[in-house]
Amino acid sequence: MTASAEPTEIATTTLRQAVALTEPPSRPSALSMTLTFGWRALLKIKHVPEQLFDVLVSPVIFTLMFTYLFGGALAGSTSAYIQFLLPGILVQTIVIVTVYTGYTLNTDITKGVFDRFRSLPIWRPAPIVGALLGDTVRYSIASVMTIGLGLILGFRPDGGGVGVVLGVLLLLVFAFSLSWIFTILGLLLRTPNAVMGVSMMVLMPLTFASNIFVDPSTMPAALQRFVEINPVTHLVTAVRGLMAGTPDGGEIVWVLVASVVLTAVFGPITMHLYRTRH
Amino acid sequence: MSASDPGPPRDDLAVDARGLVKHFTTRKQVTKAVDGVDLRIPTGSVFGLLGPNGAGKTTVVRMLATLLRPDAGTARVLGHDVVADADAVRSAVGLTGQYASVDEDLTGTENLLMLARLYGFTGAAARRRVEGLLDAFSLSDAGPRQVKTYSGGMRRRIDLAASLVLAPRVLFLDEPTTGLDPRSRNQVWDIVRVLVADGATVLLTTQYLEEADQLADRIAVIDHGTVIAEGTSTELKRSVGQGAVSIRLADAGQRSAAASVVEKVLGTEPTLPTDPYALSARVPDDGADSVAQLLPALGEAGIAVPEFTLGQPSLDEVFLTLTGKPLPADDEAEPADAQEVSR
Numbered sequence: 001m002t003a004s005a006e007p008t009e010i011a012t013t014t015l016r017q018a019v020a021l022t023e024p025p026s027r028p029s030a031l032s033m034t035l036t037f038g039w040r041a042l043l044k045i046k047h048v049p050e051q052l053f054d055v056l057v058s059p060v061i062f063t064l065m066f067t068y069l070f071g072g073a074l075a076g077s078t079s080a081y082i083q084f085l086l087p088g089i090l091v092q093t094i095v096i097v098t099v100y101t102g103y104t105l106n107t108d109i110t111k112g113v114f115d116r117f118r119s120l121p122i123w124r125p126a127p128i129v130g131a132l133l134g135d136t137v138r139y140s141i142a143s144v145m146t147i148g149l150g151l152i153l154g155f156r157p158d159g160g161g162v163g164v165v166l167g168v169l170l171l172l173v174f175a176f177s178l179s180w181i182f183t184i185l186g187l188l189l190r191t192p193n194a195v196m197g198v199s200m201m202v203l204m205p206l207t208f209a210s211n212i213f214v215d216p217s218t219m220p221a222a223l224q225r226f227v228e229i230n231p232v233t234h235l236v237t238a239v240r241g242l243m244a245g246t247p248d249g250g251e252i253v254w255v256l257v258a259s260v261v262l263t264a265v266f267g268p269i270t271m272h273l274y275r276t277r278h
Numbered sequence: 279m280s281a282s283d284p285g286p287p288r289d290d291l292a293v294d295a296r297g298l299v300k301h302f303t304t305r306k307q308v309t310k311a312v313d314g315v316d317l318r319i320p321t322g323s324v325f326g327l328l329g330p331n332g333a334g335k336t337t338v339v340r341m342l343a344t345l346l347r348p349d350a351g352t353a354r355v356l357g358h359d360v361v362a363d364a365d366a367v368r369s370a371v372g373l374t375g376q377y378a379s380v381d382e383d384l385t386g387t388e389n390l391l392m393l394a395r396l397y398g399f400t401g402a403a404a405r406r407r408v409e410g411l412l413d414a415f416s417l418s419d420a421g422p423r424q425v426k427t428y429s430g431g432m433r434r435r436i437d438l439a440a441s442l443v444l445a446p447r448v449l450f451l452d453e454p455t456t457g458l459d460p461r462s463r464n465q466v467w468d469i470v471r472v473l474v475a476d477g478a479t480v481l482l483t484t485q486y487l488e489e490a491d492q493l494a495d496r497i498a499v500i501d502h503g504t505v506i507a508e509g510t511s512t513e514l515k516r517s518v519g520q521g522a523v524s525i526r527l528a529d530a531g532q533r534s535a536a537a538s539v540v541e542k543v544l545g546t547e548p549t550l551p552t553d554p555y556a557l558s559a560r561v562p563d564d565g566a567d568s569v570a571q572l573l574p575a576l577g578e579a580g581i582a583v584p585e586f587t588l589g590q591p592s593l594d595e596v597f598l599t600l601t602g603k604p605l606p607a608d609d610e611a612e613p614a615d616a617q618e619v620s621r
Contacts, residue, residue, distance in 0.1 A: 011414070012468075012472050014410075014413060014414045015414040015415075015469065015472050016472060016476060017410065017414070018410035018411045018413065018414035018415075019411070019414070019442050019445050019472075019473065019476070020445065020476070021444065021445035024397075024398075024444065024445070025397060025398035025399050025400070025403070026398050027397075027398050028395070028396070028397075028398045028400075032395070033396055036392055036395045036396055039392070040381070040384070040388075040392055043383075043384055043388055044381075044383050044384070047383045047384060047385075047424060048383050108381075111379055111381075111382065112375075112376065112377045112378060112379030113379055113380070113381045115340075115345055115373075115377045115378045115379070116373070116378040116379055116380065116440070118344075118345055119343050119344065119345060119368060119371070119373045119378055120368055120393070120396055120397075121365050121366075121368035121369040121397075122368075122396050126396075276347065
């Protein structure tokens with residue numbers, strides 16, 4: 001596999017010249033370092049496209065299954081149901097994809113790449129913030145896929161292109177903020193699979209006990225109360241409003257405040273763990 | 279913070295560590311990974327940290343490379359404190375080891391390019407720097423391939439190249455040749471020699487006395503988190519004795535006869551390995567002459583000796599002498615270091 005590339009000797013002069021550095025470069029800005037890590041995340045998508053498989057396949061399955069299996073029963077017709085369902089499926093897809101942030105961070109730790117980064121003279125949050133930015137690209141791809149499929153199946157949002165784009169943007173902001181929880185799990189748990197397992201255990205109730213699939217008014221009272229405080233419910237209502245052309249200012253503000261709070265609380269915890277981790 | 283503080287910091291030292299301590303706690307069990315280590319490494323020298331798996335070598339390196347905060351003690355690298363002035367240390371240090379790795383999913387070129395950009399090289403300058411390094415490490419052809427397709431030797435070279443992007447003045451190499459074939463190992467050694475000739479300081483951890491012997495100006499033997507001996511390789515070997523003779527017999531039945539001849543001539547008791555044809559014995563400090571008499575003496579006793587070797591003491595023997603117990607097997611689990619990986 002690699003035999004042909006095995007060299008014979010290391011040439012001393014070439015080595016000297018290659019290593020010698022007359023003028024060390026000046027330290028790049030925090031933004032530039034962060035973008036470099038974002039670039040790395042994109043390269044990983046390019047080299048390991050399998051990681052997009054989940055992102056692309058699960059929304060397709062969920063959308064098809066719920067639309068055709070339950071659409072008629074729940075909303076009278078599949079075309080009526082998809083107007084209701086699609087923004088919710090979009091939220092579910094993106095919220096679940098945020099788990100990969102913790103998964104990839106943990107993989108970096110177990111493979112030793114993480115220590116290489118920590119040994120560099122760089123702005124400390126750059127590797128994590130850069131990875132989160134790269135993940136945003138992944139979320140965008142998943143959004144385009146889900147909405148595209150929805151359009152094919154008869155999703156006709158009254159909010160038009162602007163409403164859909166604004167809905168997706170709000171979702172991306174929330175996803176970025178939510179990712180900080182998974183970076184913490186990524187730093188605390190021992191293996192990438194443990195991160196995946198624990199995260200899914202948290203996300204399953206959050207996505208199903210919400211207004212993604214059905215109107216909560218038919219649920220038992222206790223469950224309704226949970227659904228009402230569930231952040232996913234607020235997010236879904238806000239995204240639905242934007243896409244339907246009837247933006248709900250209160251819910252949008254709720255989501256934005258939640259995003260700020262998530263970042264303000266879990267961002268610093270992540271960085272603390274990152275700095276002090278052995 | 280002044281657990282042990284013999285005198286002010288010294289400027290002629292690339293690494294000046296005093297009383298370093300690091301304990302890990304897993305399930306209420308405390309592992310004293312590093313338990314009071316002093317290291318003085320002069321600028322421009324190669325220092326070997328020699329010890330078995332789990333001795334605490336990696337933990338020492340990780341503390342010096344600012345990846346782990348010491349529980350007690352202080353360490354300065356090129357005059358910068360590893361805790362208070364960690365960023366200055368990171369700018370001056372290159373790290374290669376089991377735990378500071380390149381990204382296997384990316385290509386060799388992409389890995390180096392990413393590091394070059396993080397260090398502040400831009401555009402064409404970054405590319406030139408990366409191409410120069412790939413060329414010097416004979417990785418130009420492999421550059422566009424994902425690192426996971428590399429052979430062991432190539433992998434180690436790209437790791438080394440990655441730690442040299444900023445031409446560090448101090449290089450930490452954590453077991454740089456473990457698992458490499460002899461040719462790849464020699465390549466790594468050649469690289470280290472060139473870097474040191476050009477003024478770099480190298481701290482090298484290894485399980486092999488030969489490697490420390492080949493490269494290091496001074497060696498510290500570490501076991502259970504403490505330095506149990508330090509000196510040049512000649513000094514360390516002298517502490518064990520002149521070396522050992524190993525004898526292989528044509529007839530296993532003659533082993534006890536041979537053993538008594540050896541004991542009479544050398545004055546030391548031979549050890550009898552499980553191989554029934556073999557025996558070996560330490561050469562006493564003043565035993566150079568008696569070694570010369572050993573072969574004829576065996577001949578007179580009618581013992582055929584197809585193999586007779588006089589070797590320098592091995593790490594096992596150095597270790598046995600220093601600790602009174604044999605070196606643990608290579609594949610044995612390493613409690614301290616393994617714990618770090620998983621946490």
